[in-house]
Amino acid sequence: MEAVTAETATDVFETHRPVLLGVAYRMLGRVADAEDVVQEAWLRWSGADRGDVREPRGYLVRITTRLAVERLRRIKARGETYVGPWLPEPYVTDFCDTEPDGAERAVLADTVSLAVLVLLETLSPLERAVFVLREAFGFPYADIAAVLDRGEAAVRRLAGRARRHVEEGRPRYEADPAERRDLTERFLAAATDGDLEGLMALLAPDVRLVGDSGGKSRAPLRVLRTADKVGRFLAGAARKGVPDFSVRFLELNGGPAVVLVLPGGKPDTVLQIDVADGRVQAVYVIRNPDKLRSLAVG
Known part of the structure; x- marks a missing residue:
């Protein structure tokens, strides 16, 4: 792919915005926080030297994931108490970002379901990031390692722990x-x-x-x-x-x-x-x- 120019920067970002919002929402469970993260990713993108960016999607997902991890760590550090049971903020889904069908759409739907997002709240920020990128969007371990600045072996261990935790708690609800x-x-x-x-x-x-x-x-x-x-x-x-x-x-x-x-x-x-x-x-x-x-x- 040709390097991204200033003229195409906005169009490129808007093309990938749905994916970025999907990553941020699955990381945070809050629409407003996800939108804030994507807006901050846009500011980073618009001000970056894009001359050497050959894969904008991966570059933008990396920025968005890191920003979401930072925000999630701040949220957890505040240790706020919540009155009564907690559920994620409702999120309108149409999955137009990747035009999925069949099995791919089912995976996207499952990873954004209320039941799964409640389980993701119990993961560490890094475990959650690995789970989202791997299970929802199918990123290779090597790419996730680059996103999180971790070794691939460490990422595989994080993925294993996160997957086991979610599978142990995931209810088996299936209906057309x-x-x-x-x-x-x-x-x-x-x-x-x-x-x-x-x-x-x-x-x-x-x-x-x-x-x-x-x-x-x-x-x-x-x-x-x-x-x-x-x-x-x-x-x-x-x-x-x-x-x-x-x-x-x-x-x-x-x-x-x-x-x-x-x-x-x-x-x-x-x-x-x-x-x-x-x-x-x-x-x-x-x-x-x-x-x-x-x-x-x-």
Whole structure:
């Protein structure tokens, strides 16, 4: 490839922006932080001597990953406490960055799912970077070593530890998109109607509900487990009164999700489910207003 000139720098960066945002979001689990990292990568790119840059994608991924590792280390060093269960900020996914299909798209969806991102929070920044670059984007170990300025053997060890940790904790939820969408719609109808019998027909016996409010909205402060507890909570919430809202279906974090939008376009709640064997295995409820800003309408 020819060296990147000033005239083509913006176009080259915009071509790779979706990949960079995908890397940063998987590293941080926060849309705003990911966008900040990508913007900083742009500033580094625009001010760099690009005369010798022969592989802009690799160069830009290296900058973005290093910036994300630094930011993640600062976040962990602050040791902030979070009120109640934590879930990643919802992320609109369409995977247009690589135009994947089949197995590749499934891998991208899996590595951005809420369940996997929660597991990635428990990894060290370097383990997380290796996992993201290797498992989500298929980077060779030698390239990851160059990105992180580590030896290839060390990178392989980091990759092994990260993969084992994620595999040990990863729930086995598999359903085709049509089935997941159908169950999402039926679940929403039963939940908003307060239909306990309908909910119990949809929920797996060991279903769990994870509610993320950050202490800023009403949601369970502990993970609810079993169909009886989850069903009764949802039916009870409906009986207490459901505000006037419209419903948007979006693909978030690699799967169908429901966004409940208040009048004026303000998102109030994100609901997403994981499905296996025709039953709802997990329910995710995100109500922290700070995490819903990017989904605002209008």
